[in-house]
Amino acid sequence: MATITDVARLARVSPATVSRVLNGTTDVSPERAERVRQAVAELQYQPFSPARALRRQLTDVWAVIVADIENPFFTSVVRGIEDGAREFGYRVLLCNSDEDVGKEAGYIDVAVGERVGGVVISVASTRQSDLAPLLRLGVPVVAVDRRPVGHLVDSVLVDNRLGARQATAHLIENGARRVACITGPKRLSTANERLAGYKDALAAAGRRFDESLVLREDFRQAGGYDAVRALTSGRPRAHPDALFVANNQMTVGALQALQQQDLDVPGDVKVVGFDDAPWATLTRPQLTVVAQPTYDIGRTAAELLATARAAKGGPREVVLVPKLVVRESSGRPG
Amino acid sequence: MATITDVARLARVSPATVSRVLNGTTDVSPERAERVRQAVAELQYQPFSPARALRRQLTDVWAVIVADIENPFFTSVVRGIEDGAREFGYRVLLCNSDEDVGKEAGYIDVAVGERVGGVVISVASTRQSDLAPLLRLGVPVVAVDRRPVGHLVDSVLVDNRLGARQATAHLIENGARRVACITGPKRLSTANERLAGYKDALAAAGRRFDESLVLREDFRQAGGYDAVRALTSGRPRAHPDALFVANNQMTVGALQALQQQDLDVPGDVKVVGFDDAPWATLTRPQLTVVAQPTYDIGRTAAELLATARAAKGGPREVVLVPKLVVRESSGRPG
DNA sequence: GTGAAAGCGCTAACAC
DNA sequence: GTGTTAGCGCTTTCAC
Secondary structure (H helix, E strand, C coil), X not given: CCCHHHHHHHHCCCHHHHHHHHHCCCXXXXXXXXXXHHXXXXXXXXXXXXXXXXXXXXXXXXXXXXXXXXXXXXXXXXHHHHHHHHHHCCEEEEEECCCCHHHHHHHHHHHHHCCCCEEEECCCCCCCCCCHHHHHHCCCEEEECCCCCCCCCEEEEECHHHHHHHHHHHHHHCCCCCEEEEECCCCCHHHHHHHHHHHHHHHHCCCCCCHHHEEECCCCHHHHHHHHHHHCCCCHHHCCCEEEECCHHHHHHHHHHHHHCCCCCCCCCEEEEECCCHHHHCECXXXXXXXXXXXXHHHXXXXXXXXXXXXXXXXXXXXXXXXXXXXXCCCCCC | CCCHHHHHHHHCCCHHHHHHHHHCCCCCCHHHHHHHHHHHHHHCCCCCHHHHHHHHCCCXXXXXXXXXXXXXXXXXXXXXXXXXXXXXXXXXXXXXXXXXXXXXXXXXXXXXXXXXXXXXXXXXXXXXXXXXXXXXXXXXXXXXXXXCCXXXXXXXXXXXXXXXXXXXXXXXXXXXXXXXXXXXXXXXXXXXXXXXXXXHHHHHCCCCCCHHHEXXXXXXXXXXXXXXXXXXXXXXXXXXXXXXXXCHHXXXXXXXXXXXXXXXXXXXXXXXXXXXXXXXXXXXXXXXXXXXCHHHHXXXXXXXXXXXXXXXXXXXXXXXXXXXXXXXXXXXXX
């Protein structure tokens, strides 16, 4: 591969001049600039990024570390981040922590090693994810979706508690007597906040909180499936007549389990899921969900990251509002 | 941030010795090695990747360039690639070309600039995507899903023609008289191969090929929706009684359009989609699809990439076999 | 406006 | 085993 020296030789100028033409830092005489451009084209020269990064001590790359690249929620957020990054002149290095704190730590090390210009992260664990290596370096970090505790970073969150409260209240209004909550692991703030919102709604309706109706699973499809199997395995009187499922992938699993057991939705069990999906109107019945502003979450994160170095004061926190989208799976009033 | 020199000073050794400890290239006396490790820990030293890449002239990074990060097909492929990459000791830099040859070219330049160790790409265009910058550099490239013409690269493809033929034949066997094909743009080999398979099946059944029953849209949801609207807008006798939809996202749109027009599936219109989805059993009726071995595609690509430098002979091509998964949307025989 | 020269942090060749 | 040294490709003073 050609180097800047090769280009300089061919264009009969110094390497410094080639650099100046490429970066537009100083004026170069038109003729020489033209010679340089020709030489670049002829040699198909492409600057070697590591050399440039070494010299400049920074890169125009952001690392985006998401917990689950297969979850459409995150890919939509990523799209928002990407579009924002492009606008601000950054490239995006996308990493998948796979809900694993260890893998996540590895990618954080990579981000540190690359001296990336910024990091957007949906932490694998609210308490255990360690952002310190980034913060020590002074790399701006924006947390999305999940709240990291003990680290002072900007964040873009959704009012999960509100969304969960609305979902649960809606089920109660529609006549549900025993609403179960299938939520995620304790290590995720989203799981806890959605559970809290569920409790809020019960309390507001004067309902007793029944521990046996709350199940924690991982946020994956199999978790939703297993939860429903467990909830419907005991004596029938103990079964729930409504489900608030706190995550999109678990909702798929939950619906599959209900279907397999010939339980009618919403007749036997009413269902509200979290996060909308393109196919939510294709299921029978159509799925009621708490929709999240996924793309905006990403967009907003990019804006915070781009302005992080200039920002004064403490961490900035943006909380976006989810929206209950009522379809058929949650039944009807009365 | 601490440098290798800082570590060396603190450990009272030379920078070379620190490097040796970190990379395990040569034996270092136990005591000195221990001192180095302590210094590394104390300073929280993290090697600066660009400096290392500059010196070594290569990186342990693969670029994975996918056409649409929001398409679950690709994210599943990516998971396969990632798992393979990890096994072979590579990190994955994920890029989203957004079905745009221009953005794709930008990421190819990035890959060249970074001198990545390999590239896995699902090209944005069979003919227009330009892999030459990579090949000139000698970077191993593996194409997945879509076939790039005019470039000698390894590839992992699916037998789209076979899958499409099976899908269409199945619809015909189930009594469809007018099978429409909603496929993708001409620039994508997958779109063309699936159309070819559709034609194969018609021919094998002795059916006349009717141009008006073939629609090309982009591979996105709105495309499927628009196609169905178009197909059902003319005089009823011209409407199809079956649809072969050549892509997962378009299938969602197509089903939505059918639903909106109160067309019964499979009564009025039988449907087979391409690529399976977790929610395919939740729709009413359950969706018949041609399932692709997504994860294996990625896995296989990683294996080809890891062994590319050692491989002799011409380009290697692996063709995986899709599988028709019959559910309800395609009707019943007779 | 331009070139010479230094140096970013790291590793590998070479001495000892 | 270990330290010294050179140099990867680039940008940025500093002279002129």
